[in-house]
Amino acid sequence: MISEIGFVFLTLTLVISSFSFAQLIYSHMNSRLFVLNHLKITNLIFFFTLSSFISLTYSFLTSDFSLNVVAQNSNSQLPTIYKFTGVWGNHEGSILLWLLVMTFFGFLFSKNSSATEEFKNNVLKIQNSLCFLVVSFIIFTSNPFEKSFPYPIEGGDLNPLLQDPGLAIHPPFLYLGYVGFSIIYSISVTALSDGVKNHFIKILKPWVFISWIFLTCGIGLGSWWAYYELGWGGFWFWDPVENASLLPWLTASALLHTIVVADKKKIFINWTIILSILTFILSLLGTFLVRSGVLVSVHAFANDPTRGVYILLLLASISFFGIFKYINKNIQLKRVDVTLISREGMISLNNIFMLSLTFTILVGTIYPLFASVLFNSKISVGAPFFNSILMPVMFPFIAGMIIGPYTKWGKDDLIVLLNRIKILILCFFIISLFVWYLNYKTPILSIIFIALGCWIIFSSLFEVFQFINKKLRVPKKIFAQITAHIGIGLLIIGATGSSILKQEKIQFQEVGQSLKIKNFDVEFLGVKKIEGPNYISQMGVFSIKKQGEQIKILRPEKRFYNAGKQVTTEAAIHSSIFGDLYIAIGDVHEDKTKWTTRIWFNPFTVWIWIGVFFLALGGSLSFLNSLSRK
Amino acid sequence: MKKKNKRLITVLIFMAFFAFGCTILLINLRENLIFFYSPTEVFEKQIETTQMIRVGGMVKDESLVKKIRTIEGRQLEEISFVITDFEKELVISYIGILPDLFKEGQGVVVEGFMKNVGNFEAKTVLAKHDENYMPPEINDIKSIKDNKI
Numbered sequence: 190m191i192s193e194i195g196f197v198f199l200t201l202t203l204v205i206s207s208f209s210f211a212q213l214i215y216s217h218m219n220s221r222l223f224v225l226n227h228l229k230i231t232n233l234i235f236f237f238t239l240s241s242f243i244s245l246t247y248s249f250l251t252s253d254f255s256l257n258v259v260a261q262n263s264n265s266q267l268p269t270i271y272k273f274t275g276v277w278g279n280h281e282g283s284i285l286l287w288l289l290v291m292t293f294f295g296f297l298f299s300k301n302s303s304a305t306e307e308f309k310n311n312v313l314k315i316q317n318s319l320c321f322l323v324v325s326f327i328i329f330t331s332n333p334f335e336k337s338f339p340y341p342i343e344g345g346d347l348n349p350l351l352q353d354p355g356l357a358i359h360p361p362f363l364y365l366g367y368v369g370f371s372i373i374y375s376i377s378v379t380a381l382s383d384g385v386k387n388h389f390i391k392i393l394k395p396w397v398f399i400s401w402i403f404l405t406c407g408i409g410l411g412s413w414w415a416y417y418e419l420g421w422g423g424f425w426f427w428d429p430v431e432n433a434s435l436l437p438w439l440t441a442s443a444l445l446h447t448i449v450v451a452d453k454k455k456i457f458i459n460w461t462i463i464l465s466i467l468t469f470i471l472s473l474l475g476t477f478l479v480r481s482g483v484l485v486s487v488h489a490f491a492n493d494p495t496r497g498v499y500i501l502l503l504l505a506s507i508s509f510f511g512i513f514k515y516i517n518k519n520i521q522l523k524r525v526d527v528t529l530i531s532r533e534g535m536i537s538l539n540n541i542f543m544l545s546l547t548f549t550i551l552v553g554t555i556y557p558l559f560a561s562v563l564f565n566s567k568i569s570v571g572a573p574f575f576n577s578i579l580m581p582v583m584f585p586f587i588a589g590m591i592i593g594p595y596t597k598w599g600k601d602d603l604i605v606l607l608n609r610i611k612i613l614i615l616c617f618f619i620i621s622l623f624v625w626y627l628n629y630k631t632p633i634l635s636i637i638f639i640a641l642g643c644w645i646i647f648s649s650l651f652e653v654f655q656f657i658n659k660k661l662r663v664p665k666k667i668f669a670q671i672t673a674h675i676g677i678g679l680l681i682i683g684a685t686g687s688s689i690l691k692q693e694k695i696q697f698q699e700v701g702q703s704l705k706i707k708n709f710d711v712e713f714l715g716v717k718k719i720e721g722p723n724y725i726s727q728m729g730v731f732s733i734k735k736q737g738e739q740i741k742i743l744r745p746e747k748r749f750y751n752a753g754k755q756v757t758t759e760a761a762i763h764s765s766i767f768g769d770l771y772i773a774i775g776d777v778h779e780d781k782t783k784w785t786t787r788i789w790f791n792p793f794t795v796w797i798w799i800g801v802f803f804l805a806l807g808g809s810l811s812f813l814n815s816l817s818r819k
Numbered sequence: 820m821k822k823k824n825k826r827l828i829t830v831l832i833f834m835a836f837f838a839f840g841c842t843i844l845l846i847n848l849r850e851n852l853i854f855f856y857s858p859t860e861v862f863e864k865q866i867e868t869t870q871m872i873r874v875g876g877m878v879k880d881e882s883l884v885k886k887i888r889t890i891e892g893r894q895l896e897e898i899s900f901v902i903t904d905f906e907k908e909l910v911i912s913y914i915g916i917l918p919d920l921f922k923e924g925q926g927v928v929v930e931g932f933m934k935n936v937g938n939f940e941a942k943t944v945l946a947k948h949d950e951n952y953m954p955p956e957i958n959d960i961k962s963i964k965d966n967k968i
Contacts, residue, residue: 420916549844556848567855567956569873574851578844695915697887697894756919775916778887778896785896787916 192256195244196334202237202288203324205230209317216314227313228299228306234320235296242276242289245333249276255340258282258333264344264752266723267352274357275347280480280496281333283360287476288323290361290368294396295320298372304392311383315375322503330496346753349724355414359407363434366404367472370437372396373444374469377462378511381518390451390461391815397448397465398812401441402805408434409801420745420758420773422789424687424797427572432554433475436547440468443543445811446536449666454533454598456525459518460540466511471547473504478554530601535593542586549578580634583681587641590674591648594667613651617644631690638685645678665814673807680800686768686793697783703734707790709770710734714742716777716784724748726759729774729784733763745774768792853930857960858902858909866933874909874939875928875957876902883923888914902927904960913941926957 209230247253249272254260262279263272277283295316299309327333350356373396380389411434416424425431444464451461477500527533553570560568595610607614624640649671656663663671694706703712714730731743743761750757763770768790775785855873856864866872882901887894899912900923911929921927921944929941 545840552844553848567959569853569855570848571851571853571871574847577847577851694893695895697896758916758919773916776885776896778885783894785916 191244192248192253192334192336195241195248196332198237198241198244199285199324199328199332199334202234202241202292203321203328205237206234206317206321206324209314210321213314213318225314227310227317230317231292231295231299231313234317234324235292238285238289238292238320238324242285245282245285246273246276249273249282252344254342254344255336256333257335257337260337260341260344262345262347264346264723266752267347268722270354270357271347271352274351277360278347278351278356281327281331281335283364284323284327284331284480285333286361287364287368288320288327290364291316291320291323291371294369294372295375298376298396304389308379308383308389308392311379312372312375315378316372319371319375319507322507326496326499326503330499344752346750346755349748349750349753349755349757350418352750353414353418355410355418359410359414362403362410363407366400366402366407367434367437367475369396369400369403370441370465370469370472373400373465374507374511377465378514381462381514381520383519390448390458393461393465394448394452394815395812397441397444398808398815401438401445402808402812404434404438404441405801405804405808408438409798409805412801413798416794417760417762418757420760420787422691422693422760422771422773422787422791424794425684427553427575429554430479432550432575433478436551436554437468437471437475439543439547439550440464440471443540443547444468445808446539450533450536454525456527456533457537458520462515464540466508466515470504470508470511471551473500473507477501477504528600530596530603530606532593532596532598532601535589535596538589539586539593542582542589546579546582549582550575553578583638583641587645587681590645590677594648594652594670594674610648610651613648616647616651620644620647635685635689638689639682642678642681642685645681646675649674649678665810669807669810669814671807672810673804676800676803676805676807678800679796679803683793683795683797683800687791687797690792692790693787694789695785695787697778698786699783704788706770706788707768708735709790710737711770711772711788713784713786716774719746721748723752724750727774729761729772729786731761731772731786733770743770743772745772747774764795766793766795769794855928855956857904858907859904861909861933861939862907862936868933868935871930871932871942873928873930873945873956874902874911875926876904876909876960877957878921878923878925878927879903879908880923902929908937909939910937911939911941913944915944918944928956 208225209227212225212227245256245258248256248259249263250269252259252263252265252272258279258281262282263275267275271278275282277286295313298316299313304312373393376389376393376396380393383389408431411431412424415421415426441464444461447457447461447464451457477497480496480500527537529535529538553574557567557569560566591613592606592610595613596606620643621640624643625636628636628639652667652671653663656667692706694704696704698704698713700713700715703710705711710733712732712734714732717728717730719726719728726746726748728744728746731745732739733741733743741763743763745761746759748757748759749755758773760771760773762772771789771791773787775787777784853871853873855875856866858874858876861872861874879901884899886897886899888897889895895914897912897914898917899910901908901910903909911931912934913929913931928945929939930943930945931939931941934940
């Protein structure tokens with residue numbers, strides 16, 4: 190019963206949002222057939238979608254197996270928390286969540302914006318039309334309220350890999366980021382035809398920050414989940430699905446920098462709009478790649494090709510609409526020359542690097558797709574490609590990141606600039622020597638990158654020092670920038686440590702046998718059998734000793750889930766600021782005394798997560814700042 | 820006029836950089852491509868033992884064998900199994916922990932190098948996240964399609 194109501198609400202969303210869509214199409218034919226209040230439509234579709242989502246959630250919580258999605262992705266044994274997160278642990282539900290977030294952003298925009306009523310109305314017309322496209326996709330290709338006849342007594346299982354708190358919150362965050370770009374798209378496209386001059390930048394700014402923060406957290410959470418759940422000891426695999434989320438993140442980061450210039454100097458307005466549209470298109474492309482299953486990905490889930498075609502059509506129409514609006518734009522701007530050695534110039538440089546990276550990763554990600562269509566050859570692009578491109582680009586990028594914040598707006602002189610930061614450059618030499626002294630035995634590449642990471646952190650701290658030295662308070666804007674840049678520095682150190690410096694040992698380990706890795710002694714104490722709520726687990730017990738003293742007991746698991754008859758690996762990790770000791774347990778040998786164990790030492794990995802936290806924190810500070818200056 | 824020249828030069832420099840970047844990108848791409856073959860194709864084509872490739876097929880029932888080997892004083896488990904496209908068979912050897920969703924009678928994709936004819940040394944056994952997922956490449960192998968029905 191509840192699920193029927195859910196479907197009715199979803200249908201109502203389709204009907205009501207179609208009015209906005211119809212007017213969007215009609216308005217291009219230059220006829221004002223009807224006048225609509227799109228704000229009201231936005232409110233209505235948000236509440237209808239919310240109701241629909243709540244009824245689906247209710248069906249999941251009460252294990253209503255008359256619904257196909259519930260029957261396939263949930264069962265009565267499942268802990269309540271995973272019944273709840275199971276709502277978006279499948280294609281249909283996750284697209285409904287996507288729609289919910291989209292309508293929610295429209296709703297927020299209608300409530301809380303300094304824009305004029307007319308501008309709001311036009312933005313929401315586009316936003317509602319986007320919602321219409323998504324809701325039609327849901328109803329026609331992936332209806333979560335589809336019934337199953339006859340319905341089963343017990344359901345299947347939520348993919349055990351998804352039964353994890355990290356993954357439970359990862360999709361909502363990622364979607365808040367992805368879909369947040371829809372409102373940015375709507376605002377930018379509206380600005381193209383409304384010609385509201387530069388005022389729209391102020392309206393746009395907070396949305397850019399908030400979406401970027403969520404996307405950053407979403408990617409960070411996903412990476413964290415992959416790290417401890419998959420038992421591969423890595424955090425990033427250059428997998429197509431990971432790349433797909435990185436693409437809009439890169440363009441959004443470029444946008445983040447550009448919009449500051451656009452706001453302050455009233456230049457790069459067109460560029461801001463292009464980046465906004467591009468970011469949303471890349472978000473959609475990401476969805477297409479993940480949901481259609483056209484690419485070979487370790488992340489791929491079973492899926493249906495007709496959905497891919499539909500998303501591709503959506504992607505094409507939304508892109509064409511953006512391009513069409515851009516060609517027919519109604520914005521007059523004066524041309525301004527920008528010199529390289531200036532804040533504007535440095536931010537342009539940042540954008541060039543960000544977009545080069547985006548382009549490279551895009552090519553690497555979709556090339557296999559082209560190759561299979563054009564040459565009928567099955568290929569994939571390996572991680573070495575991405576690493577070999579990323580590494581050299583990092584050097585000028587980091588140099589720009591260090592010099593950038595010290596340049597002046599307008600025009601600056603290189604000599605004067607270098608003079609200004611001469612103490613900093615001296616410090617860099619000392620840091621580099623210090624890093625080299627501490628790590629001289631390790632590969633040269635790791636020393637370089639760790640030094641570069643330290644440079645960024647130090648140059649950011651030096652900025653703070655300069656303000657304190659002049660007895661000034663650090664402005665909020667600068668503080669946000671410093672925080673985020675420190676985050677990048679930490680991220681580089683963490684990523685270098687856990688990729689280049691990683692140590693791995695894989696072996697048969699007998700009960701009682703002790704192994705040495707880094708300065709730890711890992712003693713295998715045995716295996717216990719544990720029963721969880723819906724799984725049976727074989728839990729290895731390892732005693733971690735440092736200089737003969739036990740510091741921790743680690744318990745990696747191999748879980749066997751009853752309902753789906755699937756096995757998952759739960760790695761056990763001992764984290765410290767110097768590195769993670771990471772243990773995964775494999776199969777038992779026939780003689781029952783030896784187990785395959787895989788032990789890693791991943792230096793500095795914890796700094797990746799701290800780095801992501803700093804990035805999000807910096808973003809949040811900018812967000813609050815952009816709100817308060819309105 | 821002077822300003823126009825300046826802009827032209829900027830654009831030209833930009834284009835040159837872009838072209839240079841694209842060339843490097845494509846060269847790099849070509850070097851790092853990993854080709855996918857079915858077991859039959861592996862036998863048909865001469866594949867260098869230094870070239871990393873991916874091979875996919877179905878894991879043959881009851882072909883999984885685990886042996887103990889000692890390397891550098893540590894005891895290791897060498898796993899070997901046979902993958903088939905129902906025409907040719909290929910023996911895969913692998914040292915490591917098999918992914919959780921690895922099962923006999925199911926599709927699998929491995930990445931690594933050819934050792935000699937009929938023997939393949941896997942560096943990675945690609946994991947999948949969903950039991951019902953079949954890599955499209957395996958789905959495309961015609962003989963497997965015919966046999967699955």
